[in-house]
């Protein structure tokens with residue numbers, strides 16, 4: 001038996017390829033929302049829009065329907081440079097043996113107040 | 116295609132290392148992110164599940180949007196519009212999540228329009244009265260919430276994050292539906308009858324929203340092994356029955372199922388038999404409203420073509436004006 005749950009967990013196979021795209025697809029934008037003054041913009045999600053103005057308007061309608069933000073950034077997804085996830089070890093230095101970068105490393109001063 | 120060198124992306128070494136990291140991440144119940152290596156079957160299965168979920172949100176706008184003009188007060192119209200707008204948002208969050216797996220949104224839209232993609236069978240039932248809008252909010256959104264809350268912890272990061280956003284919005288959907296029924300239940304006899312009739316018709320289809328019984332749900336096991344799905348269809352259905360069996364009492368109405376009971380031995384809620392033949396029929400496209408929903412979706416897409424084209428042309432023109440020098444020669 002196949003199909004039917006809202007979440008698509010139904011045993012059917014992936015859809016077959018559809019007809020070719022006639023129009024250039026709208027570019028993808030990443031949306032960042034500042035939820036209130038004093039806080040950073042935080043990534044909320046992404047959307048498609050033909051230009052920056054429309055991206056902002058779409059972002060407002062899509063990500064701030066309930067006062068979730070006081071400011072929005074939209075950034076073309078293609079402008080984001082990502083570190084390579086498979087190069088984890090080489091790129092991010094190992095924290096091993098570097099406990100001294102944390103306050104908890106310094107135990108001799110224990111009992112001294114406001115330190 | 117020639118066999119790729121071992122060091123190339125997707126080569127045997129990368130695949131082995133990728134599979135190992137993937138297995139480790141799943142074993143420690145961590146998350147997989149878009150740029151991580153993942154098994155092709157995981158990618159395919161998620162693409163199917165998330166896009167189908169997105170299509171359900173989009174098609175799901177239709178039965179309710181049809182009632183906006185007939186909603187009994189300005190307040191109810193505003194509420195219903197807000198709900199339908201939320202469902203559009205849910206569809207878009209989910210298309211975005213699915214896109215991170217490599218399938219463009221336009222392609223998913225084309226598949227839906229071409230009738231190649233599925234959506235939840237629940238939206239192929241007719242919405243006959245205002246009480247149905249109440250029953251949909253309470254039962255259909257209620258079942259969706261039961262399904263979706265565990266999906267907030269799905270192993271694929273973008274899916275889980277979309278679900279968190281969706282779940283925050285869903286509880287209003289369920290409550291507004293329950294309130295519609297509550298008001299009818301406290302109204303005239305005719306209104307009470309209308310509310311009961313809506314519950315009678317939406318009860319079984321909403322239970323079937325959880326998908327086929329466990330012994331007839333071939334993908335469930337793999338999906339649970341990948342930490343996408345956290346509970347089986349029958350488990351979630353049983354929980355849902357328990358919740359609505361209590362909630363219906365607040366309405367002073369009943370569920371159309373004399374077999375609903377809490378089994379002390381198993382600690383689970385039970386319900387009467389469901390008509391899985393009907394479920395198959397609706398899925399196969401022979402439900403009461405399949406053709407209507409697909410036709411409406413196609414029309415909306417075609418009617419909107421000039422808007423998409425105009426917006427793209429305008430964006431092109433603005434871009435050319437902004438950079439005249441680079442266009443020269």
Ligand SMILES: [Fe+2]
Pocket residue numbers: 172201202205281285
């Ligand atoms: Fe939704």
Ligand SMILES: [Fe+2]
Pocket residue numbers: 202256259285288
């Ligand atoms: Fe909803």
